[in-house]
Amino acid sequence: MSVEYIIRFLFGGLIVSLFAVVGGLFRPRSFSGIFAAAPTVALASLGLAFVQGELQKVPVEGRSMHAGAVALGVYSWFTSYLTAKMSWHSLAATVLAYLVWLAVALGLWFVFLR
Amino acid sequence: MRVRVSPESLKQTKWYEFLIRFLFGGLMTAATGWVALRYGPVIGGLFLAVPSIFPASITLVQTHQKEKEQQKGNSEEKSLDVGEHTAGKTAGGAVYGSTGLLAFGAVMWLLPARMAPELILLLALLAWLGLSILTWWVFAGRERPDPF
Numbered sequence: 001m002s003v004e005y006i007i008r009f010l011f012g013g014l015i016v017s018l019f020a021v022v023g024g025l026f027r028p029r030s031f032s033g034i035f036a037a038a039p040t041v042a043l044a045s046l047g048l049a050f051v052q053g054e055l056q057k058v059p060v061e062g063r064s065m066h067a068g069a070v071a072l073g074v075y076s077w078f079t080s081y082l083t084a085k086m087s088w089h090s091l092a093a094t095v096l097a098y099l100v101w102l103a104v105a106l107g108l109w110f111v112f113l114r
Numbered sequence: 115m116r117v118r119v120s121p122e123s124l125k126q127t128k129w130y131e132f133l134i135r136f137l138f139g140g141l142m143t144a145a146t147g148w149v150a151l152r153y154g155p156v157i158g159g160l161f162l163a164v165p166s167i168f169p170a171s172i173t174l175v176q177t178h179q180k181e182k183e184q185q186k187g188n189s190e191e192k193s194l195d196v197g198e199h200t201a202g203k204t205a206g207g208a209v210y211g212s213t214g215l216l217a218f219g220a221v222m223w224l225l226p227a228r229m230a231p232e233l234i235l236l237l238a239l240l241a242w243l244g245l246s247i248l249t250w251w252v253f254a255g256r257e258r259p260d261p262f
Contacts, residue, residue, distance in 0.1 A: 008140075012144065016167045025119050029207060033210070034246045035167070039239065041146050047231075060159060063159065063223045068164065070212070072212040077205075080203075084205075089198075091169065091173045
């Protein structure tokens, strides 16, 4: 079990780093921002699910991912609002916005997926 | 607004900033695995779209832009303002990336699991990129470019 978490950690770190480098290459900033919402965790998790032969959970996770994606959209908009309009430091804004992501994702799960 | 490649950001990035992204991304992916194992794939699926790369990326964008403005000779306050504005623009761009995640999830959900896994991942990735770029182009592609 712990080996699985180490593999997840290394694989996830690698994919996130790769997308960060690619995203940083593009301008304008609004375009490079697309890569801040890259499916990094999804790629790492699904890649491992396929390797481990756990194919039956892939469609279930894909359906739930829609709620997470809507929550990420709200999270991104809220962070943008706090930094650009309210002059918050980006670290404080992104950390606070995690609560928004969690609330929206769990709210959508409660209404549509439970 | 024309998209261009700007390799200067790579030169600006310090080694420990790559390390921060690696550690943060690795931790988030491992934590997502734990959530899926503990609470099942319905809850686990939510966390496939958790902001993993986002906080580190946006914070580094703000820091780099502020440093750049200071090197140009701008005041601390002005540099901070431009840094915040740039971080906000980047965060706004992630909204378009989030729409692409809907397409990524749809591919996972609807394509038969008996297809080759590599093909499903490739199609999901292309669907994410395609829808993200399309929504960016529709909603932001015709805006005036940033002055910095």
